[in-house]
Amino acid sequence: MSKQPKTGRRAQGGHRVVVLGAGYTGMLAAIRLAHRTRRTGVRVTLVNPSARFTERLRMHQAATGQELAEHSIPDLLTGTGITFVQGYATALDPGARTVTVDAGDEGDASTVLLPYDTLVYALGSRADTGAVPGAEEHAYTLDGHGPAGRLAARLAEAAGTAGTVTVCGGGLTGVEAATEIAESYPDLSVTLLCTQEPGAMMGGEARSYLRAALTRLGVTVRAGARVAEVLPDAVELASGEALESAVCVWTAGVRVSPLAARAGVAVDERGLLLVDETLRSVSHPEIHAIGDAAAIRMPWGTLHGTCQSGMPTAAYTADAIARLLCGRPVRPFRFGYVHQPVSLGRRDAVIQFTHPDDTPRRAYLKGRAAVRYKELVSGSPLPFYRLSRRMNVTAAMSKAGRARKQVAADDTSGVVLAG
Numbered sequence: 001m002s003k004q005p006k007t008g009r010r011a012q013g014g015h016r017v018v019v020l021g022a023g024y025t026g027m028l029a030a031i032r033l034a035h036r037t038r039r040t041g042v043r044v045t046l047v048n049p050s051a052r053f054t055e056r057l058r059m060h061q062a063a064t065g066q067e068l069a070e071h072s073i074p075d076l077l078t079g080t081g082i083t084f085v086q087g088y089a090t091a092l093d094p095g096a097r098t099v100t101v102d103a104g105d106e107g108d109a110s111t112v113l114l115p116y117d118t119l120v121y122a123l124g125s126r127a128d129t130g131a132v133p134g135a136e137e138h139a140y141t142l143d144g145h146g147p148a149g150r151l152a153a154r155l156a157e158a159a160g161t162a163g164t165v166t167v168c169g170g171g172l173t174g175v176e177a178a179t180e181i182a183e184s185y186p187d188l189s190v191t192l193l194c195t196q197e198p199g200a201m202m203g204g205e206a207r208s209y210l211r212a213a214l215t216r217l218g219v220t221v222r223a224g225a226r227v228a229e230v231l232p233d234a235v236e237l238a239s240g241e242a243l244e245s246a247v248c249v250w251t252a253g254v255r256v257s258p259l260a261a262r263a264g265v266a267v268d269e270r271g272l273l274l275v276d277e278t279l280r281s282v283s284h285p286e287i288h289a290i291g292d293a294a295a296i297r298m299p300w301g302t303l304h305g306t307c308q309s310g311m312p313t314a315a316y317t318a319d320a321i322a323r324l325l326c327g328r329p330v331r332p333f334r335f336g337y338v339h340q341p342v343s344l345g346r347r348d349a350v351i352q353f354t355h356p357d358d359t360p361r362r363a364y365l366k367g368r369a370a371v372r373y374k375e376l377v378s379g380s381p382l383p384f385y386r387l388s389r390r391m392n393v394t395a396a397m398s399k400a401g402r403a404r405k406q407v408a409a410d411d412t413s414g415v416v417l418a419g
Helices: 024-036 056-062 145-159 172-184 204-216 307-325 367-379 381-388
Strands: 016-020 043-048 083-093 098-103 110-115 118-121 125-127 164-168 189-194 220-223 227-231 234-237 242-244 247-250 254-256 287-289 339-343 349-354 360-366 393-397 403-407
Touching: 016 024, 024 043, 024 118, 024 307, 024 381, 056 145, 056 172, 056 367, 083 110, 118 307, 145 164, 145 247, 164 172, 164 242, 172 189, 172 204, 172 247, 172 339, 204 349, 204 360, 287 307, 307 381, 339 367, 349 367, 360 367, 367 381, 381 393
Parallel strands: 016 043, 016 118, 043 083, 118 287, 164 189, 164 247, 189 220
Antiparallel strands: 083 098, 098 110, 125 254, 227 234, 234 242, 339 349, 349 360, 393 403
């Protein structure tokens, strides 16, 4: 256990905490911190461009026109005392400790300057469409309800002409997108382009099951393919081959907001905030970075951006800030992965259980049991937020992969169940 610089007791006079981003991590950090500090006078403000909560774990469903439940961020914050500001964070001034937010509608835009004493940076990531020429202009992404809705409309249009769909990126997001599209639109010809075999991080049996599901759904897999350019009606490979593509879905790689880098906050070569063992910026300790926005190292390696690792960083950071405000020491953040859940359409799935460093164990689930497990995982954040408004509940996973819940008011090193 290492002692951290004290934030002080400004809380009694209204310590101001601003949370940037209301995705899976920012939402949990704000709600949990508000509950932990409800009697101290801490003022929590949550900033997000949309008032609708985005279930990123379900965007491949939205992309095929499936109706998703609408979750209002203000409704999720009811009773917490959190102030919600809808808008885009456009500037950060660490010296003055302020964030500039462009708020309001397009016809009634306004600028809000939010001062903070502590900042939680949870802006997450999005598909890296800037990595290949033409992807920004011609490819579709799963980056939220707007992009997924536009993709859904285009897929419905292409299905009427038995068109071709190319999914670029063979990670779990790409696999889920390809299988969901192939199942929903059997008349479409779906091709999955990837540099490695799909499910390369999984064990042999789970990977074979995943590959068989792709074959069953008619998805053509081009492993070892590298995209050189995305054209309006084709995808050109590095080999020079051009694949006809009425719809290109981009899931290859992610990029983060440049906000911190522009402000002079220390970041790595990918733009992720460099943090210490308690997830505080190494250059500006009043800034805490969580989820996809932070470069977080464990003894076994660096975390990769998932909801599974992001929500524990959020719970930990809320607890850490509460402890710092009381002048109490904070233990280093510790996390270990539990599973790699992937849906294969609505009626199939595969779950690879993992060691803490995300390498595969022998155990895995498939078929209907995996579908139920995946739905439990995808649906867990919303009830978790509602519980967190009233108690410091941690949903953890045992090493065997079974869900269990525990109340951990001061435990800042637990593992949170997430997707």
